[in-house]
Amino acid sequence: MTNELSANQELYFMSLAYEEAKKAKKIGEVPIGAVVVYQNQVIGQGHNLREKDQDATAHAELIAIKAACHTLNSWRLWDCQLFVTIEPCMMCSGAIINSQLPEVYFGARDPKAGMVQSLYQLLNDQRLNHQVQVHEGLFQKEASRIMQTFFREIRLHRKNIKKSKQISRNFE
Numbered sequence: 001m002t003n004e005l006s007a008n009q010e011l012y013f014m015s016l017a018y019e020e021a022k023k024a025k026k027i028g029e030v031p032i033g034a035v036v037v038y039q040n041q042v043i044g045q046g047h048n049l050r051e052k053d054q055d056a057t058a059h060a061e062l063i064a065i066k067a068a069c070h071t072l073n074s075w076r077l078w079d080c081q082l083f084v085t086i087e088p089c090m091m092c093s094g095a096i097i098n099s100q101l102p103e104v105y106f107g108a109r110d111p112k113a114g115m116v117q118s119l120y121q122l123l124n125d126q127r128l129n130h131q132v133q134v135h136e137g138l139f140q141k142e143a144s145r146i147m148q149t150f151f152r153e154i155r156l157h158r159k160n161i162k163k164s165k166q167i168s169r170n171f172e
Contacts, residue, residue, distance in 0.1 A: 005037075013105070034061045035064055036065060044071060086143055
């Protein structure tokens with residue numbers, strides 16, 4: 001059975017996940033952050049590192065889950081909570097189910113890849129051997145804003161590169 005967290009504790013742990021997301025953004029990664037909590041202590045944390053590591057599996061949730069498993073010396077994350085800024089994708093939802101995490105908190109939905117509420121409700125699929133209690137909305141505005149800002153900056157950067165290439169072609 002999981003430890004009951006107070007509203008202040010939930011906000012605190014989600015704020016730590018949000019700090020991880022800011023670390024990802026700072027290094028040019030998609031700004032998603034995650035922390036795993038056991039007995040009110042962070043035992044795993046991570047942010048996206050796909051570009052840095054050139055690893056398709058280097059998602060914030062997987063990094064945090066791996067660290068938590070290492071800390072507990074167990075692949076079963078019973079009595080733990082995962083806090084993540086953006087709704088988990090299919091791969092991360094699979095890891096949540098396989099690690100038997102009983103509880104997940106996420107900030108904002110991901111309408112293009114979210115598998116917890118948006119596209120599917122994978123964590124609550126009764127056909128699976130494990131279901132997860134889901135809480136959404138903590139830091140929703142902040143998580144949405146950092147993602148929108150990140151992708152707006154990427155699009156602007158690409159537009160500027162394209163424009164500079166056109167200008168240099170005009171001078172050839």
